[in-house]
Amino acid sequence: xxxxxxxxxxxxxxxxxxxxxxxxxxxxxxxxxxxxxxxxxxxxxxxxxxxxxxxxxxxxxxxxxxxxxxxxxxxxxxxxxxxxxxxxxxxxxxxxxxxxxxxxxxxxxxxxxxxxxxxxxxxxxxxxx
Numbered sequence: 001x002x003x004x005x006x007x008x009x010x011x012x013x014x015x016x017x018x019x020x021x022x023x024x025x026x027x028x029x030x031x032x033x034x035x036x037x038x039x040x041x042x043x044x045x046x047x048x049x050x051x052x053x054x055x056x057x058x059x060x061x062x063x064x065x066x067x068x069x070x071x072x073x074x075x076x077x078x079x080x081x082x083x084x085x086x087x088x089x090x091x092x093x094x095x096x097x098x099x100x101x102x103x104x105x106x107x108x109x110x111x112x113x114x115x116x117x118x119x120x121x122x123x124x125x126x127x128x129x
Contacts, residue, residue: 033116075110
């Protein structure tokens with residue numbers, strides 16, 4: 001009985017610690033905000049100099065390449081209020097049914113972040129990359 005209780009407590013503590021530590025490192029999958037055929041998968045990381053940066057992929061679920069994709073990242077405080085904005089750009093083309101890497105340097109660290117696509121264009125034609 002004692003072993004079972006110890007194992008349960010250890011599992012519970014390990015799970016709580018994993019949840020607490022996962023908050024910073026987890027990736028967030030979200031719609032782009034402008035077109036449901038573009039999705040964002042991102043996380044906040046630190047650069048080599050210790051600055052925060054949003055890093056992730058933009059996914060294109062449409063039959064035409066996306067280009068000139070512009071992003072905005074809102075830095076939020078603990079109450080969800082915007083404290084800063086950072087603007088970014090997805091370099092190159094987001095291929096058909098594929099993804100492209102992006103990163104947006106941030107000026108300040110926040111309690112949480114919100115990112116969305118502010119503008120883009122669908123490239124004429126088919127499969128280009």
